[in-house]
Amino acid sequence: DAGITQSPRHKVTETGTPVTLRCHQTENHRYMYWYRQDPGHGLRLIHYSYGVKDTDKGEVSDGYSVSRSKTEDFLLTLESATSSQTSVYFCAIRVTGTETQYFGPGTRLLVL
Amino acid sequence: GQQVMQIPQYQHVQEGEDFTTYCNSSTTLSNIQWYKQRPGGHPVFLIQLVKSGEVKKQKRLTFQFGEAKKNSSLHITATQTTDVGTYFCAISFGNEKLTFGTGTRLTIIP
Numbered sequence: 001d002a003g004i005t006q007s008p009r010h011k012v013t014e015t016g017t018p019v020t021l022r023c024h025q026t027e028n029h030r031y032m033y034w035y036r037q038d039p040g041h042g043l044r045l046i047h048y049s050y051g052v053k054d055t056d057k058g059e060v061s062d063g064y065s066v067s068r069s070k071t072e073d074f075l076l077t078l079e080s081a082t083s084s085q086t087s088v089y090f091c092a093i094r095v096t097g098t099e100t101q102y103f104g105p106g107t108r109l110l111v112l
Numbered sequence: 113g114q115q116v117m118q119i120p121q122y123q124h125v126q127e128g129e130d131f132t133t134y135c136n137s138s139t140t141l142s143n144i145q146w147y148k149q150r151p152g153g154h155p156v157f158l159i160q161l162v163k164s165g166e167v168k169k170q171k172r173l174t175f176q177f178g179e180a181k182k183n184s185s186l187h188i189t190a191t192q193t194t195d196v197g198t199y200f201c202a203i204s205f206g207n208e209k210l211t212f213g214t215g216t217r218l219t220i221i222p
Contacts, residue, residue, distance in 0.1 A: 031208055040121075042200060042214040043155065050208055058209070090154055099204050100145065103154040 003027050004104035006091050012110045019078040021107050023091030025071075031094035032074040033101065034058075034066060036087040043090065049074055081111045116203050118213030126221050131188040133216035135201035142205055144184045146175060149215070150197040158186075193220050 003026030013019050023032060033048040035058075045058030047066040055066050063085060067075045078085055091104040117136045125131050135144065143162045147155040159168055161177035161184060168175045172195075174187045188195055198217045202210040 033209075040214065042118075043212040045209060045211075048208065094208070098160075099143065099210065100157050100160060101155075101202075101210060102157065106154050 004091060004093060004102060006089075006104040006107050008107060009105065010108045012112065013081050014112050015082055016080050019081050019109065019111075021076045021089055021091075021109070023074045023076070023104055025074075025093050027093070028071055029093040029096055030071075032068065033092040033094070034064075034074065034076045035090045035092065036060065036085075037090060037106075038087050046076065046089075081109075083111050085109065086111045116201060116211060116213045118201055118216060120216055121214065122217050122219070124219045124221060125191050127193060128190050131191050131195070131218055132185055133199050133201075133218075134183065134185050135203075135213050136183045137203060139182070141181050141203050143203075144177060145202045145204075145210070146184075146186055147200045147202060147212075148197050149200065153197075155200060188218075191218070191220055193222065196220050 005024045007022045031050055034046040035043040036046055037043050044060045046060055046064050047055055047058055049055045049068040052068055052071055065077045089107045092101040094101050119134050123131055143160055145160045146158040148158055149155045159175050164181050165179045166177040172189045176185045186199055198215040200215045201213040204210050
């Protein structure tokens with residue numbers, strides 16, 4: 001699965017606390033993506049990166065920030081978690097030269 | 113924004129019956145991809161269709177891209193319990209992003 005790992009895999013947190021999710025890839029792909037998945041909404045793009053320190057917003061970026069200081073790591077931060085951010089978060093990479101994406105195993109986040 | 117409608121949202125079939133899910137766009141697509149997500153798992157790439165009228169097969173799965181490149185279908189012949197999951201189409205317009213359909217959840221009645 002393109003050497004993608006996500007951490008943590010599960011997290012429970014309280015409203016108002018900061019949360020950082022990490023995506024790590026081992027194959028040096030340029031493009032990385034963060035999605036959230038909720039029932040009835042499919043996969044929605046939060047932010048994506050097209051290189052180190054190069055990021056852009058997706059369709060549901062409010063309340064989220066990202067950082068990419070190294071090719072292999074793409075971090076998603078919820079500055080102040082809210083219950084509406086309870087979701088499953090998937091990281092993905094785009095295979096170089098194609099439009100195909102490979103996904104990490106996901107992080108289940110519960111905000112109480 | 114770019115949107116794709118996927119139907120049905122749910123499909124329950126008896127094992128051995130056929131299954132089809134459809135994706136429709138109001139605009140002409142450059143290509144369309146299909147992904148499968150098993151319960152509790154992550155989306156897995158199945159195939160990409162690029163050409164008008166293209167038909168591709170993977171064992172019992174048949175993928176079609178419409179002549180006008182505005183719609184696509186995934187058909188499974190003689191479903192098996194291993195086919196359980198949610199099937200997503202995804203579209204792009206030559207940029208860096210994919211837009212996913214809302215998915216069709218397939219359940220199999222043994």
